[in-house]
Amino acid sequence: xxxxxxxxxxxxxxxxxxxxxxxxxxxxxGSEASSTFxxxxxxxxxxxxxxxxxxxxxxxxxxxxxPRGVEFREDWREPDVYAGPLPxxxxxxxxxxxxxxxxxxxxxxxxxxxxxxxxxFDARQMEVFAEVRASREPRFFVDERTxxxxxxxxxxxxxxxxxxxxxxxxxxxxxxxxxxxxxxATTWTWPDATVPTDTALQLVATLxxxxxxxxxxxxxxxxxxxxxxxxxxxxxxxxxxxxxxGVFMGRVAETSSAESLALLLGGDR
Amino acid sequence: MRRLLAxxxxxxxxxxxxxxxxxxxxxxxxxxxxxxxAPGPATPGHGEMRCAQCHERAEGSLRQQLQATVxxxxxMRETGADIGHRPVGDRVCIxxxxxxxxxxxxxxxxxxxxxxxxxxxxxxxxxGCHLEHQGVRVTAPSVVCQTCHGDLDVRDxxxxxxxxxxxxxxxxxxxxxxxxxxxxxxxxxxxxxxxxISVDAVLEHLGSGPRxxxxxxxxxxxxxxx
Numbered sequence: 001x002x003x004x005x006x007x008x009x010x011x012x013x014x015x016x017x018x019x020x021x022x023x024x025x026x027x028x029x030g031s032e033a034s035s036t037f038x039x040x041x042x043x044x045x046x047x048x049x050x051x052x053x054x055x056x057x058x059x060x061x062x063x064x065x066x067p068r069g070v071e072f073r074e075d076w077r078e079p080d081v082y083a084g085p086l087p088x089x090x091x092x093x094x095x096x097x098x099x100x101x102x103x104x105x106x107x108x109x110x111x112x113x114x115x116x117x118x119x120x121f122d123a124r125q126m127e128v129f130a131e132v133r134a135s136r137e138p139r140f141f142v143d144e145r146t147x148x149x150x151x152x153x154x155x156x157x158x159x160x161x162x163x164x165x166x167x168x169x170x171x172x173x174x175x176x177x178x179x180x181x182x183x184x185a186t187t188w189t190w191p192d193a194t195v196p197t198d199t200a201l202q203l204v205a206t207l208x209x210x211x212x213x214x215x216x217x218x219x220x221x222x223x224x225x226x227x228x229x230x231x232x233x234x235x236x237x238x239x240x241x242x243x244x245x246g247v248f249m250g251r252v253a254e255t256s257s258a259e260s261l262a263l264l265l266g267g268d269r
Numbered sequence: 270m271r272r273l274l275a276x277x278x279x280x281x282x283x284x285x286x287x288x289x290x291x292x293x294x295x296x297x298x299x300x301x302x303x304x305x306x307a308p309g310p311a312t313p314g315h316g317e318m319r320c321a322q323c324h325e326r327a328e329g330s331l332r333q334q335l336q337a338t339v340x341x342x343x344x345m346r347e348t349g350a351d352i353g354h355r356p357v358g359d360r361v362c363i364x365x366x367x368x369x370x371x372x373x374x375x376x377x378x379x380x381x382x383x384x385x386x387x388x389x390x391x392x393x394x395x396x397g398c399h400l401e402h403q404g405v406r407v408t409a410p411s412v413v414c415q416t417c418h419g420d421l422d423v424r425d426x427x428x429x430x431x432x433x434x435x436x437x438x439x440x441x442x443x444x445x446x447x448x449x450x451x452x453x454x455x456x457x458x459x460x461x462x463x464x465x466i467s468v469d470a471v472l473e474h475l476g477s478g479p480r481x482x483x484x485x486x487x488x489x490x491x492x493x494x495x
Contacts, residue, residue, distance in 0.1 A: 018332065019339050027329045027337045029346045077370035079486060093369070099376035100363055108380045118417065122382050145384040170424060189379075217369060 036194035037264060040140050043151040043188045045200070045263040046207055047138070050091070050107070050186060052256040053211045056248070058087040058159050061218075064236035066161075070222055070229060082225050084218040086165065091186070093217065097210035104191050105203055106148065109155065111184030113174040115166065125187065128152050133182040148189040155184040204260065208249060216245045310404035313477045314489070323361050323401070327351035362395040368487035372452035386416045407475040412441035429461045445471045454482035 062072050062084070071083035077093075085093055088109055095107035110121045112129060121129050128139050129152060138153045157163050157179050166183065167175045177183060195203070219231055219242060234241035243251070296305065303320040311318065327334055327350065334350045341349035359375060378386055378393040390409060391397035398409035423432045428447075435443050446465035449456045459465040466481050474481035 019336055024330065024333055024336075026340075026346070027333050027350050029337075029348050096371075096374055096376050099374075099379065100360070100367065102360070106379055110380075110382070117420070117422070118377075118382075120382070123384075125381055143381045145381045146379075148381075150381070187380075 035197045037197065037200050039149045039190050039193055039195055040151065041263060042195040042200045042203065043140075043149075043190065044138070045260045046105075046107075046188060046203060047151065047153045047186060048259055048263060049204060049207055049252075049256050053094075053208075053252045054087055054091055055158060056252055056255065057090050057215070058161070060235055060237060060251075061242070061248075062087060063159060063161060065229065065242060068229065068236055068240055069227075070236070070242070076218075076221060082222055084222055085214070087162070090214055090218070093214040094207075094210040097213055098206055101206045101210075103199065103203055103206055105206070106187075106189035108187045108189075109184060110187060111155075113172070114184065115169050115171050115173075119184075121185075125150075125152070129185050132185050136182060143189070146189065148191055149193060151188045152185045153188070154182045155186055157181045157183050200264065208252065211252065212245050212249045215248050219245065307402055309402040312399065312401055312403070313406055315401070323357050324354045325361070327353060327355050357396075357401070359395050362399075365490045365492075366395075368453065370452060372448075373450055383417070389413075389416055405476045411445055411471060411475055414444040415439070415441045418444070427460055429463075435462075442468055445475075449482045453485050453487055454480065455484050455486055456482035 065084075066072060072086050073081060073083040074086060074089065075081050076083040076085045076089065084090075091107070091109055095109070098105055098107050110119045110125065110129070112121055112126060112133075114120050123145065124141070124143055128141055128150075132139050132152050132154050136154050136156075138151060140149070140151050142148070143150045157166075157177055160179065162183065163177045163179055163181075166172050166177050222228055222242075223231055229236065229240050229242045231242050231244050233243065233247055235243050235247075306320075310316075329337070329350060331352070334352045337346065337348070337350035338352060340346045375393055375395055375397070377383070378397075383392070386392050390413070392409075392413075398407055398413070400408040419436065421432050421436050426432055443462060443465070446462065446468065447458050470478075470481045473479065
């Protein structure tokens with residue numbers, strides 16, 4: 001055997017050692033999650049968190065602050081507009097923040113009769129939404145267009161303002177909504193059938209963080225005006241005031257946490 | 270004698286090649302080597318940025334990265350690893366360009382109903398329209414609006430000609446003459462196409478020319494927010 005004929009096997013041996021034998025500690029593998037929840041459980045819990053935050057915003061902020069002169073408008077984010085977001089736009093702004101987080105969680109709002117045409121369901125989502133409207137219960141499925149695990153939760157007309165705003169809006173394709181109607185659905189997406197335990201908890205924190213940031217953006221938008229409500233510990237139900245983001249999110253956590261934990265521990269509701 | 274000379278020349282050639290390869294590798298590892306690796310000129314406004322502001326080092330040492338990749342390829346672990354640098358994703362862009370009131374946030378295009386738009390180009394990612402190292406602001410064609418707005422119906426349309434007329438004649442070059450796609454400029458929408466920005470000015474803006482929509486309302490952060 002000549003020295004040159006040894007080069008190839010020696011080289012392979014060195015590469016083998018480099019890649020396998022005297023290995024440094026391996027990088028974390030994606031399969032190493034110790035425990036997981038079914039995606040349906042986690043999305044149900046997040047939908048509950050969303051319900052609590054949105055209901056609180058709709059009834060205690062929009063419903064109570066509007067009679068005191070605080071405006072809530074579609075174009076609330078325009079630079080020369082000093083107003084808060086309508087409830088659906090509060091969700092939209094929070095969903096955008098969630099989407100920018102490190103987690104591949106999707107949250108969208110849609111309907112078969114939306115004011116904004118780009119929010120109209122189509123294809124499979126329209127079929128599933130028909131089931132949601134008929135049953136008034138959530139549906140879980142894998143959307144073949146995205147390959148994502150998808151959960152659709154009914155979005156009820158829970159306050160008179162929902163009905164009147166949608167019935168009176170010039171671009172609304174439906175003008176006979178009634179209180180309690182399923183007006184649309186909040187749609188959640190996640191790439192896998194399970195969610196690691198620590199990720200599930202991080203998702204709650206991410207969602208609450210998004211609500212807090214959107215609420216703070218609302219406060220920053222409406223408080224520069226002269227005579228604007230005092231921001232602090234009081235609620236508009238009791239005074240010409242708005243709760244600060246800490247107080248608002250404290251109420252959200254107080255209302256939602258027990259049920260969220262029960263959903264995680266007990267599986268399906 | 271001739272064979273000896275040929276052998277000596279061959280050895281010098283191999284040696285020279287090895288030195289050249291090592292030199293290039295060393296140059297590529299140094300910060301000053303960035304201009305060699307960049308596939309083209311930076312997007313306008315990005316010229317002063319350091320490579321590392323977007324190209325973050327991947328987790329682990331090169332050896333760990335290679336091991337994970339090879340073992341993943343052989344089915345010995347579930348996930349592989351990025352080698353060298355992490356892919357540049359939307360988060361890197363948003364670290365500097367995040368702002369409220371984006372008229373077309375990329376996250377919206379992740380919805381199932383925008384499957385057609387995603388099939389045409391990856392609009393759910395910043396790089397779907399803004400590929401870096403091309404020397405221009407926008408790498409998507411200026412008529413992308415047609416994918417989603419083909420059924421546009423504007424009630425009590427105040428503009429002249431109407432949106433319905435423009436859609437009917439498929440004049441998709443007119444959209445950006447009035448509408449600032451992300452809404453990040455002080456631009457006021459014209460009520461008549463005659464008062465709108467010219468097609469040439471729009472194309473210059475999408476390229477590397479002067480901004481067509483006025484000053485930006487939210488300047489990008491010069492330091493990423495991480």
